[in-house]
Amino acid sequence: MKSVSLPVKMLLLFAASLACIWGALFFELNRSRERDIADAQIATVFQARLYAENAKSVIKRLDEVMFDLRHYWNNEEEFTEHVHRQSAHISDIAFQIGVIGKDGYLAYSNLQKVQERVDLREREHFKVHAAEPVQDRLFISKPLKGKVSGRWTIQFTRPIIHEGKFEGVIVLSADPELFTRFNKALNLVGDSSLAISAADGSLMARYPDNDAHLGKTISGAPYQAPDAPDTGYFPRKSTVDGVERIYGYRKLQEYGLNFVIGHSLPEILARHDDQHYFMTLAALLVSLGLGVLFLILHQSLSARQAVSRQLLQSEERFKRMTKLTLVGMIIHDGKQITDVNPTFCQMFGYEQDELVGKSFEFLLTEESRAIVRQKIAEKCEDPYEVEAVRKDGSVFPAELVGRNVVYSGEPVRVASVADITERKLAQAELQASEERYHSLFAGSKVPNLLIDPASGEIVDANKAASDFYGYGVDQLKRMKISDINLATKEEVAQEMERAKREQRSDFHFRHRLASGEIRNVEVHSGPINVDGKTILYSLVFDETVRVRLEAERRKLIRAIEQSPVSIMISNTKGEIEYVNPRFLENAGYELSEVLGQNPRILKSGKTPPEAYAQLWGAITAGEEWHGELCNRKKNGELFWEQASISPVLDGEGKITHYLGVKEDMTECRRVAEELKRSRGELEQFAYVASHDLRQPLRMVSSYLQLIERKLGPALEGDLREFMDFALGGAKRMDQLIVSLLEYSRTGRSxxxxxxxxxxxxxxxxxxxxxxxxxxxxxxxxxxxxxxxxxxxxxxxxxxxxxxxxxxxxxxxxxxxxxxxxxxxxxxxxxxxxxxxxxxxxxxxxxxxxxxxxxxxxxxxxxxxxxxxxxxxxxxxxxxxxxxxxxxxxxxxxxxxxxxxxxxx
The missing domain is CATH 3.30.565.10 (Histidine kinase-like ATPase, C-terminal domain)
Structure with missing residues (x-):
């Protein structure tokens, strides 16, 4: 078999190296993209929960006001007074308080006096409450135009039920932008969006462009599915503005509302695109380096005659490559610039002939020159960052990758230069975003816990949780939720079932603190995805103080209103600010006739001026005064009161008000006078009777003694005993009369x-x-x-x-x-x-x-x-x-x- 030549082997090795480099690049880029999307999913879910909880607290405030106001509807004066107080209390979230009568017409509005009949029978909120007259529930309307205000409003309503009968509907009107102003707190920028929709998909508020989208309907969203969880996320192209986003949502089943936060997918992947760009550049440079190395090795193995030709061809190819590449390329001999490509010239703002032959150091800041010299001396081939200077004097961050090579037969250093300004900005924005996301958890004033649902282990806790429970954050992360929650698994399941049945997303438990104290808490919990793992995210609210204070407040109000003694509160100017019903009953005035008046309206002229001087001297000195006052009712009738008047002090010890507690003593004084008169008559009778009885008693005693002397010795036996009894009885009778006279004389001096x-x-x-x-x-x-x-x-x-x-x-x-x-x-x-x-x-x-x-x-x-x-x-x-x-x-x-x- 013919052996493979060495140049071919080197070519195969080069190809394999390129395949590994580019394969690793594509794998890392894909993993980075998935990680960025996962982080965005967690962030949007977290923000949606915060959005929903903030909105829920606003709705609860409005609902508490409606509970308070409807109690006074049947008393026009008290209702008007409470409306004025509550209007100031909720001015930041609602602009109108109104009442629809049971006939469907407007009965009251704090915006204007009702003069013309305004028909509201076709309003959905009136129909709902009128159809279910004894079902007391909160109703939240879709955005609609107010017939009184003429503005877009969302109306919060509850029925007015008195003695089991439907009396009308109380209405609080809020601007839909009430639910879009949270965008600032959530730091929504760019194409991020915020929306709240009803259960049927109707848009109730949206950021941005709220007014342009009111009344539109969202359909097909995953959270609208019947089996959709209360919290989740999904990617989707918006049906409203067409922007592709990652959405996080939170459903409040008890109100039938969906809260959605969306972040633009292109903006989320901006950092990923930067990484794609720079990693591709790095892979290109590495591939380029490998190519150069391959060429050098290939040239060394070629014949000496072909070396010059191949080197020339290589240099030409290098020049063409540097001219075509998208990164700046510079060649220098350690001192002077030998060559630069067009991208480099464009990056620095120079022409090529303005750079060639000059020292490269004038393109760097003073601090960066020392860094570059050190890297050249070390023959560093790793990327590093410097600060470069453009022709116009502006400074920008740059990344350099250099390599020592032979160019035109001379040793030179070839370097790529990349402007990383956008990368730096993206990194800074990413860091700021991560800090914002972290601050939402760590900086929250509400105790936050992340819990592994499988093991019950506490994965993370914020400082507010540490302060509340009395454990350090590290201690909490070594504990299980069962170490804190007193409920058993069965009791937890029962509470979750109750919450589902009552259509609420909060749970009520009893948690044990590090001190051993037991607190009633309200827990809002739901699943989120962290690195592909489902984690329970829980917000813990302490109910103990709120429940106790609310009960005490209501108890105090009932006690004052139902008190059998009259109570009056006035300011330091002497103007009456509060009286209870018993005060009005005793004095005979109406509430409107008393408020703002001076207590002297009760003055009868019968109480000595010295008593008033002592009274004011005591209370203005911070002391309590006790005494009796003779006052005059509205009808002129006099009545007596036993009064206790004391100053009310603020936190700095200054007198802000005076509190008067007075008991009507008129009847007691009448009875006392009658008793005194009767007692005097009785004592006079006893005195006269006792005095008159002594004279006949002396006569009886005298005749008994005469009989005793007359009979003399003949008085013996039973007769003597009878005589002794008679004389002894007369003597005791005389002693008794004397004692009775003494008793009647006592106190008559x-x-x-x-x-x-x-x-x-x-x-x-x-x-x-x-x-x-x-x-x-x-x-x-x-x-x-x-x-x-x-x-x-x-x-x-x-x-x-x-x-x-x-x-x-x-x-x-x-x-x-x-x-x-x-x-x-x-x-x-x-x-x-x-x-x-x-x-x-x-x-x-x-x-x-x-x-x-x-x-x-x-x-x-x-x-x-x-x-x-x-x-x-x-x-x-x-x-x-x-x-x-x-x-x-x-x-x-x-x-x-x-x-x-x-x-x-």
């Missing part, structure tokens, strides 16, 4: 209170009981420095005389009697204690100990009338105090008395 030293009072009481104290050998110990109080000297002496006398009378025969009298100060009260070690009292008798005619021991054991402690109680209450007892049988008694303390 006309003398005003004066300062009384309790130490002197106790000393006087002990002097009055000197004989009894000595007979009982009582040890009485009184605290030093007893303070003074305001009171009546004689009444207080009777008080302590009764208590000390009772302690002596009911002493225990088992031990010497001891009585301790001391005091303490507690708050604004002086607490006086009288304690003995006598017989004591059963705890069940404490409640009736101070009642009149109540005796707690047998009459044959100790004499008494059962009035002494009742007198004590009456004296203490006369001094605006209170008295109580602590005791047990056999352990003595301790009487406590609380008097208003005097300032020290």
């Amino acid at each position: 006309a003398e005003p209170f004066a300062e009384v030293k309790l130490s002197d009072v106790i000393r006087e009481s002990c002097l009055n009981l000197e004989v009894a104290i000595a007979d009982a050998k009582a040890d009485i110990r009184v605290a030093d420095d007893f303070p003074a109080i305001q009171g009546h000297w004689m009444e207080l002496v009777r008080l302590f005389q009764n208590l000390i006398g009772n302690a002596i009378k009911y002493r225990s025969p088992e031990r010497p009697i001891r009585i301790d009298i001391n005091f303490t100060r507690e708050g604004g009260e002086l607490i006086v204690r009288v304690k003995d070690n006598g017989m004591g009292m059963d705890t069940k008798d404490h409640g009736r100990a101070f009642a009149i005619f109540q005796r707690l021991v047998k009459g044959d054991q100790h004499e008494g009338t059962g009035i002494g402690l009742a007198v004590c109680k009456k004296i203490v209450e006369q001094h605006k105090g209170r008295i109580w007892i602590e005791s047990a049988l056999g352990e003595g008694c301790c009487f406590y008395m609380a008097f208003p303390a005097q300032d020290a």
Whole structure:
């Protein structure tokens, strides 16, 4: 067999090398294209979810306003007031608040007063609610022209249902551009698009050219298929503007809305096209180098006679190639330029004769010259970047690939020069885009988790998730979602089934934080594709605070509105800003007559000016004021109120408002006056009756004594016993009348209170009981420095005389009697204690100990009338105090008395 010549073998090797180079190039380019498309798919899905969540929060705000307003529809004044408040609250998202009556005609609009009947019966949102009068649901209309505003609007509506009956429809009108303004937050540029459509494909808003596309219908989109998932992506040529895009979508089943983000496929592949260009250039240069190497080797094997001819042919071919190539080519000897091709001249802005023979270094910046010298010295053949200078002085980034060769018999360096300005811009844009995409995840204030659905492992988490759960990001990435979610697999499946049945995309779980605290959370989760693998992307919202605050807010509102006391809030100018229904009921005014007025509209002239001075002095100093006010109703009727008025402070401690809580005391005062009158009459009756009874009783006693003396010794046996019973009864009756007179006289003194030293009072009481104290050998110990109080000297002496006398009378025969009298100060009260070690009292008798005619021991054991402690109680209450007892049988008694303390 004839052997293959060496030149042929080299040619085959060259061909194989070229095949490998170009095959690898095409493989890498195809893989790069698929990777760019996959990255774009993830980004569009992520942006679509963000778009949908932002839109959902806006819809929820509008829905909460409708829930609030329709509650007041049956009260025109309150409804108008709440409309004004809510209009300011939602001015950034809605421009009109309206109500359609149950007859289908416009009943209210905050844009203008309803003067002409506007027929809205054919509006779809009215038909829907009228057809289902008791089904309370949110309806979102397609874009339509408002009959009042004349603008394109999307109308959000809910039925007004009162006591199970359909009363009309409340309407919030929003500009369709409400849903296109998110393009700035999502950084949509170029041919990127944003759209929201209804379930039937009707376009509700679109960016760009929103107005031009309203009312158009999208059909055949993958997300419109019945079995399409809530989140996904797809490539498609737009039926609206014809641009081919990669689309990501998010479906909100509960609202029947589809949110779609699209990025232009040509723009996505721009970086890929740059890579295609430069990798092709690199492959071309490598192929060119291999070709040159093949030619050199082929020439070395040829005969010496053909070397010059072949070299000449090679140089000619090289010149033609450099002239035809799309990259700049330069040949230099290390110092001066030998040759350049037309592309090089065009790139730098020079003619060929302006470059040949000159140093190549003037085409470089100072920093780049040193780099090129080093690469030449190293005989570097790898691509590297420099900064080149055009003829006009402008600087641009360039990529150089050089090689040392023999050209025209001389060693030279051949280099290709590529302007990589567009590549640099594309790289910068790509980096910025990647940073934006990353910031949407890492920089989000909402906890974000990426979860492997197969294993439940947390693939990634952002800082917000770390802050919320209390774990580091690295810790979270080593955990499973089951380490956080308290729900079992069965409970998770049940919640997902409930969400599907209720047509909602959010799930409600209980998550455990690192601290052990359990939080209620709302999770929005859906699948996305990452490097060909399905990953669950979850947004976690803390419901705990929102639910608690909402419940507390509603509870507080109900408590204030239903409060049995009147509540008023005024500003620092004294203008009334809020009153509750009980205030209006007590004062007899309508709400519109009170708001903005000064509380002096209630002034009756019966309250002393000093009381108002004390009131304003206290609250302007930041203190709370308590007292009674005599006010006048709208109809002129007077009424009394027990008021507590306090300042409301802001975070800096400044007074912003005043809060008044007042209870109508008119009836209480009337009853108290009646009780006082009745009590006075009763005491007067007791006094008169007691006084008049003593005279006939003395006569009975005198005649009994005369009979006893008359009979003399004949009075014996049963007759003596009968006489003793009669005399004893008369004596006890006289004691009872005396005690009753004493009780009725208590508190009847006309003398005003004066300062009384309790130490002197106790000393006087002990002097009055000197004989009894000595007979009982009582040890009485009184605290030093007893303070003074305001009171009546004689009444207080009777008080302590009764208590000390009772302690002596009911002493225990088992031990010497001891009585301790001391005091303490507690708050604004002086607490006086009288304690003995006598017989004591059963705890069940404490409640009736101070009642009149109540005796707690047998009459044959100790004499008494059962009035002494009742007198004590009456004296203490006369001094605006209170008295109580602590005791047990056999352990003595301790009487406590609380008097208003005097300032020290």
